[in-house]
Amino acid sequence: MTRSPVEPGTAGYRLVVPAGEPWTHEIKRGQVLRLVDLEGNQAADTLFYDAHDPANRYSATDTIRAQAALYLTTGTQLMSTAGEVLLTIVADTCGRHDTLGGACSRESNTMRYALDKEYMHACRDSFICGVHAWRPDLGKRDITANINFFMNVPVTPDGQLTFADGVSAPGCYVELRAERDVVCVLSNCPQLNNPCNAYNPTPIEVLIWDPA
Amino acid sequence: MEPVIDNAPAAPLYSKTLTHAGMWSGVISRGKTLRLTDLEGGANVGLMLYNADVTVERYNLADTLKGQHIFYLRHPYCLHSDMGRVLASITADTAGWHDTVCGATDAKLVAAKYGAFNYQTGRNDFYRNGRDCFLIELAKWGLGPRDLIPNVNLFAKVVADEAGKLSFVPGHTKAGARVDLRLEMNTLVVLNTCQHPLDPEPHYRPRYVRLDVLASAPPAANDVCRRSRPENERAFLNTENYYALRA
Numbered sequence: 075m076t077r078s079p080v081e082p083g084t085a086g087y088r089l090v091v092p093a094g095e096p097w098t099h100e101i102k103r104g105q106v107l108r109l110v111d112l113e114g115n116q117a118a119d120t121l122f123y124d125a126h127d128p129a130n131r132y133s134a135t136d137t138i139r140a141q142a143a144l145y146l147t148t149g150t151q152l153m154s155t156a157g158e159v160l161l162t163i164v165a166d167t168c169g170r171h172d173t174l175g176g177a178c179s180r181e182s183n184t185m186r187y188a189l190d191k192e193y194m195h196a197c198r199d200s201f202i203c204g205v206h207a208w209r210p211d212l213g214k215r216d217i218t219a220n221i222n223f224f225m226n227v228p229v230t231p232d233g234q235l236t237f238a239d240g241v242s243a244p245g246c247y248v249e250l251r252a253e254r255d256v257v258c259v260l261s262n263c264p265q266l267n268n269p270c271n272a273y274n275p276t277p278i279e280v281l282i283w284d285p286a
Numbered sequence: 287m288e289p290v291i292d293n294a295p296a297a298p299l300y301s302k303t304l305t306h307a308g309m310w311s312g313v314i315s316r317g318k319t320l321r322l323t324d325l326e327g328g329a330n331v332g333l334m335l336y337n338a339d340v341t342v343e344r345y346n347l348a349d350t351l352k353g354q355h356i357f358y359l360r361h362p363y364c365l366h367s368d369m370g371r372v373l374a375s376i377t378a379d380t381a382g383w384h385d386t387v388c389g390a391t392d393a394k395l396v397a398a399k400y401g402a403f404n405y406q407t408g409r410n411d412f413y414r415n416g417r418d419c420f421l422i423e424l425a426k427w428g429l430g431p432r433d434l435i436p437n438v439n440l441f442a443k444v445v446a447d448e449a450g451k452l453s454f455v456p457g458h459t460k461a462g463a464r465v466d467l468r469l470e471m472n473t474l475v476v477l478n479t480c481q482h483p484l485d486p487e488p489h490y491r492p493r494y495v496r497l498d499v500l501a502s503a504p505p506a507a508n509d510v511c512r513r514s515r516p517e518n519e520r521a522f523l524n525t526e527n528y529y530a531l532r533a
Contacts, residue, residue: 129431134347135389139483144387144450155434157392157417170450174357174387176348181370185353185521198368214342214368215432229446233357233383 093275096204104285390416
């Protein structure tokens with residue numbers, strides 16, 4: 075748990091992303107991005123890309139390998155598929171964030187819950203809209219294992235995977251410093267079939283500060 | 287651990303022994319079984335799977351784990367695609383634990399861990415890395431860096447403590463350990479035998495691995511992999527519907 079020294083009032087960019095919506099934005103090298111879980115227990119499914127080379131993107135396995143640990147928190151370097159550091163987590167009042175649980179999709183909802191859940195809005199549809207908002211030539215190939223900020227997916231020592239109630243609470247935030255120019259594509263998760271959003275998806279606030 | 291279930295006939299349609307940092311890719315049609323055997327003990331096989339007919343559909347780490355509430359792969363679980371379908375079922379398995387989260391080595395890691403040993407010095411014993419092997423094989427099917435996905439590490443055991451810290455378990459497999467993957471879709475298989483990225487062994491020594499492709503019986507209604515989870519039953523239904531439309 076690490077608090078940030080910067081005050082929200084000094085942020086150069088501030089936006090509330092409603093539940094179920096995507097958000098796409100470039101974060102320049104040195105800028106700091108904060109995500110705030112305004113009402114608590116809301117999963118912010120997030121992808122990052124090298125702003126100048128979308129094939130060089132956030133890699134869950136490279137991040138796990140580099141730190142030999144499953145969860146993301148202050149000090150974690152978010153690694154790319156080319157083995158480079160995209161961003162560093164510099165503050166975190168939640169404590170741990172998931173990168174195993176992935177994003178919901180309409181197809182995976184049929185597998186996980188019931189075939190008739192296919193109609194329900196899902197993160198991977200938002201991700202498609204989100205990457206298209208940056209570059210229309212990108213698509214499903216560019217959408218891979220993401221981060222779930224504020225989501226808790228503990229692995230037990232005997233190797234079980236569970237979706238636990240969140241460790242997040244209203245006002246919890248995570249802050250990341252961009253180590254190169256990156257594009258963030260966020261899907262504020264609309265999932266209603268499991269406790270990742272406490273069965274009530276709520277807004278996420280995003281703030282950006284220029285380098286001090 | 288579950289016993290080996292030997293539902294594939296013995297005579298392979300194709301066999302190959304992978305030596306050095308052996309890499310291989312190929313399309314295996316629905317219904318056949320890919321058998322991988324660790325010939326020396328301590329092998330690692332980095333594996334990625336794609337729908338061979340529409341390669342934008344591929345193995346998905348998260349759907350595989352959360353769909354089955356597992357952290358590591360083993361019999362009787364399945365490898366799920368990102369479209370709610372099953373790419374492969376683990377029909378037999380004497381290893382019992384296959385890592386899903388640690389990815390592959392890259393050039394920087396191999397140089398730091400084992401030192402530099404290039405082709406000019408070592409000829410074909412030179413040190414390769416998992417990421418480059420994946421990219422080389424992907425390129426032969428028109429795929430590239432955009433298609434890199436979290437890979438499986440067959441035969442590797444990595445455990446997590448309560449805080450999420452990972453530890454590689456040395457000596458997990460003995461010579462002769464094997465795993466059978468029955469392909470439930472026409473599948474592009476991309477694999478290599480580079481060592482596991484968290485393997486603390488200081489020597490560069492990819493193990494020999496035999497690869498066999500065998501004919502196998504289609505899954506019955508009471509197939510143990512299909513019935514292992516209600517999620518898998520639905521993923522098999524989705525897969526059957528997909529092939530009903532393509533037939």
